[in-house]
Amino acid sequence: MRLGGRIQAAAEVLADLAARHRPVPDALRDWGTSHRFAGSGDRAAISNLVLDVLRMKASHAWLMDDEAPLSLVTASLLRQWDFSPESLAGELGGDKFAPELKSPEDLATLIGKDLGDAPEHIQADIPEWTVGHFKAAFGETWLAEAQALAGRAPLDLRVNTLKAGREKVLRGLQAPGAHETRFAPDGIRVPAPEGPRRQAAATSEVAFAKGWFEVQDEGSQLAALLTGAQPGEQVLDYCAGGGGKTLAMAASMENSGQIHAYDSDRRRLAPMVERLKRGGVRNVQLIEAAEGLSPLKGRMDRVLIDAPCTGTGTWRRRPDAKWRLSEDNLASRMADQDEVLDKAAAFVKPGGVLAYVTCSVLPQENTDRTAAFLTRNPGFETLEAARLWSDKVGAETNAPLAADKTGLLLSPARTETDGFFLSVFKRRA
Known part of the structure; x- marks a missing residue:
């Protein structure tokens, strides 16, 4: 396919997403099934275009004075793919499958508008209701932080x-x-x-087949590292999911001690079976039912909570989720986080450690939840976040502290990672 066909295809997928409100992978898969002539390179290009549009959908629409899929795709090519209006017109010339675009002169006028005149949420490419939350999380740098979440992830x-x-x-x-x-x-x-x-x-x-590496964002790697699991310890990964942090801790523990991996949805644990085998991990026990946790109460050296959250820190990888997020979603996740914190705390032994992690940058899910947890659970105290970073990552780099300095807040702009929050507590002996 030439560029014109790819533009048309991306616009079709975006129209499908707007009409049916479903995940991007589903829409792309269905398009590919009905257009089997498209090669792997075509499918990759179309996927990239769709995701790039969604990363900057708000500012694209504002500049183009239009929310139509074709206008959004055009803006993406001009702003993210380094086409000029003239080079884009030249590339599409003679392509019978190319849709009709505005003239190079009109496109130059539209894209040349000053985005600084747009409302704050448009400049940031985030839902309007989240602007205050970003300001609370990042202060004066909030706009740069939000814009960094609109880039592609490595x-x-x-x-x-x-x-x-x-x-x-x-x-x-x-x-x-x-x-x-x-x-x-x-x-x-x-x-x-x-x-x-x-x-x-x-x-x-x-x-990869030999088990030499796993795919895992650097921020997730750091969250597992900062949990501090040591050889010989008893560790509970309370929201283990597919096991990324479980496997990272197993390596830190040098296959000694024991990691008990549990998830409330046991189906999420299934991929871990093959990952453990491939990685040569021998110190992980999968717990499929809550009843299996009972013998662990009050006995764990460390408990890791990779809490359910809005996923705002992963917007580079899942930009469609950004535009589906609502205040009701946030409230629901906050309730889940309070519940999982209180339940997981019961497994920490006196003198043991509880690590709370989210892949969110919103303070309501991070510092607000940890403060509320300490109020409900005065038997725990917060470990100094800057010290944790210095001990595990190095004193030569400044710790990316959250606004209240009790936790660490990673982000694409600060640490060139996905957005992650981490706070670590110790149970008083």
């Missing part, structure tokens, strides 16, 4: 130190631009591709 890998070292994996990795991560000691980063190019297929590498 591909991050965590080297499985049970089987390989970072240098060994880097030497064998067939991924352009792969390099060490900035903070995570076992991380490798593959930069996000530009324009139509697809991301490197790291999971197709022989090294």
